[in-house]
Amino acid sequence: xxxxxxxxxxxxxxxxxxxxxxxxxxxxxxxxxxxxxxxxxxxxxxxxxxxxxxxxxxxxxxxxxxxxxxxxxxxxxxxxxxxxxxxxxxxxxxxxxxxxxxxxxxxxxxxxxxxxxxxxxxxxxxxxxxxxxxxxxxxxxxxxxxxxxxxxxxxxxxxxxxxxxxxxxxxxxxxxxxxxxxxxxxxxxxxxxxxxxxxxxxxx
Numbered sequence: 001x002x003x004x005x006x007x008x009x010x011x012x013x014x015x016x017x018x019x020x021x022x023x024x025x026x027x028x029x030x031x032x033x034x035x036x037x038x039x040x041x042x043x044x045x046x047x048x049x050x051x052x053x054x055x056x057x058x059x060x061x062x063x064x065x066x067x068x069x070x071x072x073x074x075x076x077x078x079x080x081x082x083x084x085x086x087x088x089x090x091x092x093x094x095x096x097x098x099x100x101x102x103x104x105x106x107x108x109x110x111x112x113x114x115x116x117x118x119x120x121x122x123x124x125x126x127x128x129x130x131x132x133x134x135x136x137x138x139x140x141x142x143x144x145x146x147x148x149x150x151x152x153x154x155x156x157x158x159x160x161x162x163x164x165x166x167x168x169x170x171x172x173x174x175x176x177x178x179x180x181x182x183x184x185x186x187x188x189x190x191x192x193x194x195x196x197x198x199x200x201x202x203x204x
Contacts, residue, residue: 050072050074051071051072051086051187051188052070052071052072053070053071053072053095054067054069054070055068055070055097059096059098059164059165059166059171060097060098060164060165060166061165061166061169062165062166063099063128063203064097064190064193064203067195068193068195068196068199069193069195070097070190070192070193070194070203071190071191071193071194072086072187072188072189072190073188073189073191074186074187074189077186077188079100079103079183080100081100081101081102081103081106081119082099082100083099083100083189083190084097084098084099084100084189084190085097085098085099085100085160085162085181085186085187085189085190086186086187086188087181087185087186087187088185089178089185091176091178091179092177095187096162096171096172096178097190098162098163098164098170098172098173098181099162099163099164099165100162101117101119101124101161101162101173102119102155102160102161103155103160103161104155104156104157104158104159104160105155105157106120106154106155106161107119107120107121107152107153107155108152108154108161109146109150109152109153110151110152110153110174111147111150112134112136112149112150113147113148113149113150117163128165129165129166129167133168135168136149137175139171139175139176139177140174140175140176141174141175141179144174153173153180155180156180158183158184159180159181159182159183160180160181160186161173161180162178162181190203
């Protein structure tokens with residue numbers, strides 16, 4: 001009788017151990033499923049909503065520096081003044097990152113005698129720029145020259161006017177090779193810097 005009880009006890013323990021194994025396996029499968037779903041969601045977000053972009057060059061110093069990694073959003077994006085944007089430049093055949101100074105219908109006046117930018121008759125705040133003075137460069141399009149050292153740009157419909165924050169070292173809408181940027185060429189607005197960690201944070 002005791003042997004029969006022992007057999008029953010061993011069988012019960014074996015079944016319990018088997019159930020524990022199945023329980024652990026089921027839990028593992030649930031974790032794998034959750035990871036796959038989360039990864040799928042992240043991939044969809046970065047395909048349809050966000051992009052990761054690496055800054056190249058000094059044209060946005062000191063707001064952004066070379067090799068900074070930023071996140072750009074392009075879902076239902078409508079450009080506004082002061083936005084930092086990434087766009088495809090047909091003339092240079094590469095992506096650029098600049099700041100929107102003027103939108104469709106704006107009149108932008110850049111004066112190199114007093115180093116000012118005016119938008120629709122109002123002085124544009126350039127206090128975030130390290131280098132206060134701006135130099136007239138040979139790459140600028142003389143079509144828009146309205147004075148000895150003054151250029152006036154009227155932004156067409158469906159376009160924006162951009163400048164780099166590092167005014168003296170930026171090939172932007174002032175240059176013949178770039179010009180006004182079509183809204184359809186905008187890849188989106190830079191909203192966040194995640195590398196380097198010293199600059200981690202929002203760009204709004």
